[in-house]
Amino acid sequence: MRDENTAYCFRQALAESLGRVARLLRLASVAWIVLAMLAGAGAYRASAQENPLGEVHTQPPPPPPKSPDDSKPIVEGAGNVAASGTSRRDARLRVDVNLVLVPATVTDPLNRLVTGLEKENFEVYDNNVGQIIKSFSTEDAPVTIGIVFDLSGSMNSKFNRARRALSEFLRTSNPLDEFFVIGFNDRPAVIVDYTSDIDDVEARMVMLKPENRTALIDAAYLGITKLRDAKYERKALLIISDGGDNRSRYTEGELRRAVRESDVQIYSIGIFDQYAPTQEEQLGPVLLSDICDMTGGRMFRVGDIADLGDIATRISAELRNEYVLGYRPSDIKKDGNWRKLKIRLVPPPGLPPLTVHNRQGYYAPSE
Structure with a gap:
């Protein structure tokens, strides 16, 4: 009897060992299959990226490097020297140029726009030092435009007119322009995010x-x-907007600091009451005029x-x-200091006195 029990126990132990071995073999087989699949997928992605005719590129090929003498390098907006970094919405390489x-x-003198001037009609001064204009253009390039719209209670009687004026502005812009709208009263909020759909803006x-x-100040800061x-x-x-800030x-x-550090051009339509009852409303036109002039x-005051x-x-x-003038500063020190900009006009003979509007300066890059 003892021998039979011993044999039975041996057979049971052997069966259990064989079962464990079979399970391990099955797991190993599955693992090899998974590894083979992963390796195949990696090889497919690599070959797809190397295929110039394929449509599975996750990133576009880098642009060819620009020559140091290229007169139209990519720059992050007006007034920026040594532009660098990558926009979250537009992943283009920025080069220090x-x-x-x-x-x-x-x-x-009648505040009418003057077009048709040439490069020879402009002189540029950087910190009062004359510069050589390297590039000059008047092309109608697309613009990203932020709209900051006053929705405070004092706009009740002016809202419909102001809304229609905004529609006029959008419909006479470059068809490729993109917009967003920030509305503000007690606090600012994005009403319409980046879009080129004018109908969507008007509907909202x-x-x-x-x-x-x-x-107002919070809204302008958010827009910048x-x-x-x-x-x-x-x-x-x-x-x-129709008044000053009180919230x-x-x-x-x-x-003002944010405006000076940005490369944003600011325009404003001031729908001011003739007799402003509060100090905030009296100072509103001054603030709007100052930040516009800086850029x-x-x-434009609405009469x-x-x-x-x-x-x-x-x-x-x-x-x-707009005329867009490009120059390489003769002072190339990267000291982070504010540099004053001035453009002097040399108009053709026979024209009345003209006024040029340009940003007042920029911060030089720092090391």
Whole structure:
């Protein structure tokens, strides 16, 4: 009996050992299959990326390097020297080229836009030192435009006109322009994110209702910050408001600093009351005018609410008819200091005195 029990136990142990071995063999087989599949997928991806006719490229091929003498290198907007970094929405390589691009508009004594000038009609000064203009263009390049729209309670009687003026501005812009809209009262909020669909912007604006107070500074600050993700190198901000700030957390000083550090051109339409009852409303026009002048843009004061559409169309025309002057600064020190910009006109004979509008300066890059 003892021998039979021993034999039975031996057979049971042997069966269990054989079962474990079989399971291990099955697991090993599955593992080899998985590894083979992964290796095959990796080889497929590698071959697809090496295939110039395929459609599975995850990244476009890098552009050919530009010559140091190239007169039109890629630069991150006006007033930027040694532009670098990559936009989150537009992953293009930025190269240190030491080229400053300055957009400028020219007006006559009646505040009308002047076009048709040539490179020889401009002189550029960087920290009061004359510069050689390396590039000059007047092309209607697409722009990324942020709209900052006042939705405070004081806009109730002006809202419909202002909304229609915004439509005029959008419909007379370059068809390739992209926009976003920030509305503000007690606080700013993005109403329409980046889009080129004008109908979408208009449909969303119809649903809005003015109310509460005015956080103008916060809204302008948000607009400048959001333009860091712009698709295009040229960036502009259009502010439509009827008064001063009485709700923001950011200060005027912080906004002015952000404006100086940006490469954004700012325009504003000021729908101001003739007799502003509060100090904030009295100072509103000064703030808007200052930040526009700093960037080479302009503030347009609305005398008659019926003129809103015409003013919006004029701003759109200015953005589409700018002169863009490029130069390499003779002072190439990367000290991070503020450098003053000045453009002097040398107009053709017979023209009346002209005025040039351009940004006041830029911060040099730092090491």
